[in-house]
Amino acid sequence: MMAAFLILELVRVLWKGSAPSRSNLIMLSTLLWRSLKYLRYSILSYNRHGIHSKFLYQFLDEVVYQKGEVYPPLLSEYRMSLESDPGEIIITDYGAGSQSNSSRTRKVKDIAKNSSKSKKWTELLYRIIKRTSPATVVELGTSLGITTANLSSAAPESKIITIEGCPETSKVADGRFNLFGLDNIELINGTFEDKFRDTLHKIGKLDFLFIDGNHRGNAILKYLEWSLPYLHTNSVVILDDIYWSRDMYAGWQKIIEKEEIKLSLDLFQIGILFFNADLTKEHYLIRY
Numbered sequence: 001m002m003a004a005f006l007i008l009e010l011v012r013v014l015w016k017g018s019a020p021s022r023s024n025l026i027m028l029s030t031l032l033w034r035s036l037k038y039l040r041y042s043i044l045s046y047n048r049h050g051i052h053s054k055f056l057y058q059f060l061d062e063v064v065y066q067k068g069e070v071y072p073p074l075l076s077e078y079r080m081s082l083e084s085d086p087g088e089i090i091i092t093d094y095g096a097g098s099q100s101n102s103s104r105t106r107k108v109k110d111i112a113k114n115s116s117k118s119k120k121w122t123e124l125l126y127r128i129i130k131r132t133s134p135a136t137v138v139e140l141g142t143s144l145g146i147t148t149a150n151l152s153s154a155a156p157e158s159k160i161i162t163i164e165g166c167p168e169t170s171k172v173a174d175g176r177f178n179l180f181g182l183d184n185i186e187l188i189n190g191t192f193e194d195k196f197r198d199t200l201h202k203i204g205k206l207d208f209l210f211i212d213g214n215h216r217g218n219a220i221l222k223y224l225e226w227s228l229p230y231l232h233t234n235s236v237v238i239l240d241d242i243y244w245s246r247d248m249y250a251g252w253q254k255i256i257e258k259e260e261i262k263l264s265l266d267l268f269q270i271g272i273l274f275f276n277a278d279l280t281k282e283h284y285l286i287r288y
Contacts, residue, residue: 030245030246033246034243037243037249037268038243038268041266041268041285042287044285045266045268045285045286045287046284046285046286046287047060047065047286047287048060048061048064048065051284053263053279053280053282055263055274055276055278055279056263056265056282056284059131060286062131063124063127063128063131064124064127064267064286064288066127069123069126069127069130071123071126071153072153074149074153074180075122075126075149075150075153077180078145078146078149078176078180079112079116079119079146081176081179082108082109082111082112082116082144082146082172082176083109083112083113084109085107085108085109085112085172086107086108086109087107087108087172088105088106088107088108089105089106089108089111089168089169089171089172090104090105090168091104091105091106091166091168091169092104092165092166092167092168092169093165093166094165094166094191094192094213094214108144108172111143111144111169112144112146115143116143116144116146116147117146117147117212117240121269121270122146122147122150123150124270124288125147125150125151125154125210125238126150126151126153126154127154128236128238128272129150129151129154129155129158129208130154130155132207132208132234132236133155133158134155134158134207134208134236135157135158135159135205135207136158136159136161136203136205136206136207136208137151137155137158137159137160137161137207137208137209137210138161138162138163138196138199138200138203138206138208138209138210139151139160139161139162139163139209139210139212140162140163140192140196140209140210140211140212140213140214140223141162141163141164141210141211141212141213141214141240142162142163142164142169142170142173142187142213143164143169143173143212143213144169144172144173144176145162145172145173145174145176145177145185145187147210147212148160148162148173148177148182148185148187149176149177149180149182151208151210152177152182152184152185153182155184156184157184158184158207159184159186159203160184160185160186161185161186161188161199161203162185162186162187162188163187163188163189163190163192163195163196163199163213164187164188164189164213165189165190165191165192165213167189170187170189173187174187192213192214192219192223196223196226197226200226200227200229200230203230204230205230205232206227206230206231206232206235207232207234207235207236208235208236208237208238209227209231209235209236209237209238210237210238210240211223211224211237211238211239211240212239212240212241215241215244215245215248216247216248216251217245217247217248217249217250217251217252217254218247218251219251220239220248220251220252220255221251221254221255224237224255224258228258228260231260231275232275233275233276233277233278234275234276235274235275236272236273236274236275237272237273237275238270238271238272238273239252239255239270239271239273240269240270241269241270242266242268242269242270242271243268243269252266252271255271255273256271256273256283259281260275261273261274261275261281262274262275262276262277262279262280262281262282263276263279263281263282263283263284264282264283264284265283265284265285265286266283266284266285266286267286267288268285268288269288
């Protein structure tokens, strides 16, 4: 599925003309690089078989590859309400920007369909949150709140703090949180640089962190380093789009080398970090 998507993206870029612009050449180069990385991932990645770590085997068997989970209807309704919303908003982007749409004015339904996490990945996040039962969750990058809704529904007793830089996107998400009664979410509008450290100081302990709002390698490394004093042996950190670009991947590589991280999982779309002091430091490419 991912391979087909990457090929279609390559064709789309090439089809635009015989003399592609510099931005299209950069996009083409990134897509070629990502395609090669995906080929490597496909060859080298594991499923649960061949995994000797009891902790990891159970996590894969009971969470990643679990098939029997029943998801609240609210989550599909939330997504559908956005995918049918014709309203337009002005996007303020403090991250690396979109690789598919450079327009600042976009329809809500287009963002929901093209830029939001697919059900495959939001449902995985739902299962991970439900398994880890965190008391405090911080999400960097709310967007329209589709992922946030999954985090909230999976852990209704948890405190979910989500930070979003774009004022108009924040307004749409906040309206949906109220509409669907997601009362355990606190949405903070502001840049990560301005709001994240203050948030960490206020909560004191961080059980779960999801980073999905700035696709720059030095930025994700910085956010992880800010978080380290607040993380503990049972904390989980998930980073989205680790193969977004060469720079993003380089940041991911620096992160997994840190001694505080005992187990790191590369699922191509996301990276998962565990800090359990009882684990031996390992890194796996996991097929999903």
